[in-house]
Amino acid sequence: MISGHLNQLNRVGLPAAFMSVLSRPECSLERLQQAADGRLPVEATDWFCHIGDxxxxxRELRHTEFHQQFADIQLVLSGEETIYFDSAYTQAVEADEKKPDLFIVKAPQLRQQIHLAAGDFAVFxxxxxxxxxxSASGRGVVRKAVFKVPLSMLEGL
Known part of the structure; x- marks a missing residue:
């Protein structure tokens, strides 16, 4: 997991693949906050982004997931959320594929957490x-941009 703030990309040490996505003008925090819900219209890219509330x-009600073909960049546009995660990879974990490349872990063991506010992102x-x-309170709304970066862009990492 890599984390940082969108307005301080040069301090995060992002691999080139993620920097090429997040440093685009249409991916600035201000432009993403103003973007309409749905898929972000970006031409000629292998990655895509979905924006919405x-x-x-x-925590007890949320599922744990992972992907095999994409990395996730989860960026908070407004509100706050906590994401639980683990640095252990899922090769030996029992999981069901609910949608293409969306695997739900049956018995998650997540030892770490990160709290994100507007402009903060986490890469999985x-x-x-x-x-x-x-959310500790179990309620609230967060507006997010979730970028899906394909495995083909990550070769060499």
């Missing part, structure tokens, strides 16, 4: 389990 829940590599959209 999401309901927060208590393929195979890294994460449980997003958590």
């Amino acid at each position: 999401a309901q927060l829940q208590s 590599m393929p195979g890294e389990p994460h449980q997003a959209l958590c």
